[in-house]
Structures are given as structure tokens and as C-alpha cells.
Amino acid sequence: MMKYKLSQADFQRILAFKRDIHMHPELSLKEFRTTEKIREFLESIPSCQILPFPAETGLVARIEGNANGPEVMLRADIDALPQTEQYESPWKSQTPGLMHACGHDFHTAALLGAALILDRAKEQGELAGCVDLVFQPAEEITAGARMLIDKGLFEMIHPDFCLGLHNWPSLPGGTIACHEGALMAAKRNFEIRIYGEGGHGSMPHLNIDPIVCAAAVVQSLQTVVSRNMNPLDAVVLSINMINGGSATNLVVDQVVMRGTIRSLSEQALDHAIERADAITEKTAQAYECRCQILWDEKIPAVYNSPEMTSQARKFAGMTGYEVIDAVPSLASEDYAMYQSYAPSFFYWVGSRAKEESQIEELHRPHFHTDDTALAGAAQVLAISAIGVSKI
Ligand code: NI
Numbered sequence: 001m002m003k004y005k006l007s008q009a010d011f012q013r014i015l016a017f018k019r020d021i022h023m024h025p026e027l028s029l030k031e032f033r034t035t036e037k038i039r040e041f042l043e044s045i046p047s048c049q050i051l052p053f054p055a056e057t058g059l060v061a062r063i064e065g066n067a068n069g070p071e072v073m074l075r076a077d078i079d080a081l082p083q084t085e086q087y088e089s090p091w092k093s094q095t096p097g098l099m100h101a102c103g104h105d106f107h108t109a110a111l112l113g114a115a116l117i118l119d120r121a122k123e124q125g126e127l128a129g130c131v132d133l134v135f136q137p138a139e140e141i142t143a144g145a146r147m148l149i150d151k152g153l154f155e156m157i158h159p160d161f162c163l164g165l166h167n168w169p170s171l172p173g174g175t176i177a178c179h180e181g182a183l184m185a186a187k188r189n190f191e192i193r194i195y196g197e198g199g200h201g202s203m204p205h206l207n208i209d210p211i212v213c214a215a216a217v218v219q220s221l222q223t224v225v226s227r228n229m230n231p232l233d234a235v236v237l238s239i240n241m242i243n244g245g246s247a248t249n250l251v252v253d254q255v256v257m258r259g260t261i262r263s264l265s266e267q268a269l270d271h272a273i274e275r276a277d278a279i280t281e282k283t284a285q286a287y288e289c290r291c292q293i294l295w296d297e298k299i300p301a302v303y304n305s306p307e308m309t310s311q312a313r314k315f316a317g318m319t320g321y322e323v324i325d326a327v328p329s330l331a332s333e334d335y336a337m338y339q340s341y342a343p344s345f346f347y348w349v350g351s352r353a354k355e356e357s358q359i360e361e362l363h364r365p366h367f368h369t370d371d372t373a374l375a376g377a378a379q380v381l382a383i384s385a386i387g388v389s390k391i
Pocket residue numbers: 102103104139166
């Protein structure tokens with residue numbers, strides 16, 4: 001299988017591609033230039049056919065194999081984040097306030113590299129079944145996978161297997177992590193609205209102050225993790241936005257807060273949600289306020305089954321990279337939405353340059369990737385697609 005290697009010329013092509021989109025990052029659902037660049041690249045690959053899919057950004061392409069066999073979906077996300085890059089390099093983001101801080105440019109380039117390898121495999125008569133290449137927009141706002149599914153992705157393609165990856169900066173370049181079980185957290189984001197009665201700031205007896213109530217809700221919600229959860233279940237509850245008030249002499253009538261609950265255990269997550277609902281409701285009552293909790297759709301945990309993990313370890317080993325295990329993360333990934341449609345596996349590809357001791361985590365302004373690891377990322381996707389076709 002080592003023959004399924006990215007050539008030096010192909011590596012340079014995807015590296016140039018990655019650096020180009022790194023310099024021109026685009027926000028979720030605004031990935032218009034990125035999509036055009038992906039389209040141009042795919043159009044240069046002889047066996048690659050772009051499928052007609054009604055999404056404004058992102059696209060789906062297919063490489064048909066030479067014989068009957070399973071259909072495999074490979075997915076990459078393509079969007080960037082609203083933050084300013086501080087890492088200096090010749091290909092630094094040219095747009096202040098926008099940055100590929102999660103390495104989705106790395107994933108996009110890796111999937112294009114896999115397409116080049118698969119194209120050659122097909123030319124040599126070694127690709128059975130077909131491979132669907134899904135370039136998904138809007139992962140950062142956990143909307144892209146849902147949107148593709150709602151627009152009919154799985155009426156158009158019918159994968160027998162799904163595969164994806166994330167670069168992982170706490171792991172060194174040259175490694176690929178294959179973890180069995182829950183790898184990334186199930187999550188549910190929420191919005192809490194606390195309603196009081198506004199009025200003059202000097203007359204508390206005539207008003208109902210939702211800010212004091214909101215403060216109590218924030219404090220009380222901290223007990224969900226500390227007092228209601230099994231300490232052996234990793235759970236995080238964070239309120240990350242709080243808005244209310246406009247002047248020092250006004251009691252406001254509404255406070256809006258947004259936050260997230262996550263866990264590697266979906267059961268623990270459901271229990272935490274129940275407790276958060278009850279605590280918010282009762283605390284609001286105690287402060288004579290009304291409240292509303294709006295829950296976003298649940299994103300499942302990224303989960304690797306034992307069967308898929310043992311296959312994945314074999315495929316990862318064929319890249320020549322070191323295959324390792326990894327400690328799961330409470331970051332989430334909307335790749336998990338695809339798991340209910342087909343057996344699935346999700347790799348982490350080490351992306352920290354070996355000589356760097358400092359880890360610049362995902363979503364940090366100095367985040368950057370070891371781009372030599374792109375080759376392994378492309379290879380593991382291509383080899384897995386060819387490999388699962390032969391299972
Ligand atoms: Ni990401």
C-alpha cells in the first residue's frame with residue numbers, strides 16, 4: 001500500500017493550495033472563493049466528477065472506481081474563524097479579523113491530495129467502488145453538516161463508509177492517532193433569556209431586575225458539573241456570552257446568555273441538560289423573573305467503533321507515520337452528524353512541528369500547522385478509502 005503515496009510534485013501542489021486559502025480565509029457559509037478554488041483544483045483531476053449539489057458554498061465530487069464495490073465518503077471542512085492571526089509567516093492571513101485557526105485549510109488540502117492519489121489508483125485499475133469527496137462548509141458554527149444533510153446529501157450519495165480527520169496540534173507531525181470510542185464531545189449549545197421588569201435604577205422595589213437573576217443562574221449552573229455529574233464522566237458547562245443593560249440608571253427588562261454543555265458521554269450530557277433546565281427555571285422563579293431556554297440541536301460525540309478502529313490502525317500504519325492513541329477532547333465536530341448514515345472513522349493527524357515544544361492549540365491566534373504532515377493526512381484518507389473498499 002505504500003505505493004499510494006503523494007508524489008513530491010503533488011505534495012507541492014496541495015501545499016501551495018493550502019497556503020493560498022490560508023491567506024484568504026472565509027467565514028462559515030461565506031466560503032465562496034475557497035469553493036471556487038476547490039472546484040478549479042478538482043476540475044484538473046481527470047477522473048473527478050463534480051456532482052450537482054444545491055449548496056452555495058462547499059461541494060461534492062466523485063471518483064468512480066473500476067469495478068463494483070463499496071461507496072466511501074471522505075469529508076473535509078473548509079471554513080475559517082473570526083479572529084486575527086498573530087503567527088508570522090509569508091502566507092499569513094491577509095484579512096484582519098479572519099483566520100484559519102482550526103486548520104480547515106489543512107483538511108481541505110489533504111482531501112485534494114487524497115483525490116490525486118485516488119485518481120492515480122483508478123488509472124492503475126486499483127480502485128473498486130467509488131469515493132465521494134465532501135467539502136463541507138460551516139463546521140465552525142456547527143451548521144454545515146446539518147445543511148448538507150437537509151439539502152439531500154444522502155439522497156445523492158449512499159456511502160457504505162465515512163471517513164474524516166482533524167489536524168491535532170498537541171500531537172507531533174508524523175503521527176496519526178486512532179482512538180477507539182468517543183474521541184470528541186457531544187454538545188448542545190443553548191440560549192437563556194431572563195425576563196424581568198425594567199425601570200429606574202434607584203427604585204428596586206418597583207422593578208424586577210433580570211441582571212441579578214442572571215448572575216444567580218450563572219452561579220447555580222456551576223453546580224451541574226460539580227454536584228450532579230459522576231466525576232468520572234467528563235462534562236463541561238460554560239456560559240460564554242452575557243448581554244443586558246444599557247445605562248447605569250436603568251434596570252433592564254431582559255438578559256440574554258449563550259453557552260454550551262459538552263460531554264464524551266451522551267447520557268451524562270442528557271442528564272446535565274435536564275439539571276440545567278430545572279436550575280434555570282427554579283432560580284428565575286426565586287428571583288420573580290420569567291425565563292426561556294432555547295436548546296440548539298444536539299451534536300453527537302465523534303465515536304470510533306472497535307471494528308472501524310482496528311481497520312483504521314492498519315490503514316494509518318500503511319502511511320509510514322507512527323500510529324498512536326490519543327486522549328479524547330471535549331471539542332466537538334459536526335462530522336459526528338454523518339455517523340448515523342454509515343460506519344465511520346475519524347482520525348487525528350499530528351500537526352505540531354516536532355522541533356516546537358510550545359503547543360499552539362486550535363482557535364488560538366498563533367495556531368499553525370506542520371505542513372509536512374499534509375502528506376500523511378492525504379495518504380491516510382486515500383489508503384482508507386481504497387482499503388475499506390477491499391474489506
Ligand atoms: Ni476544526
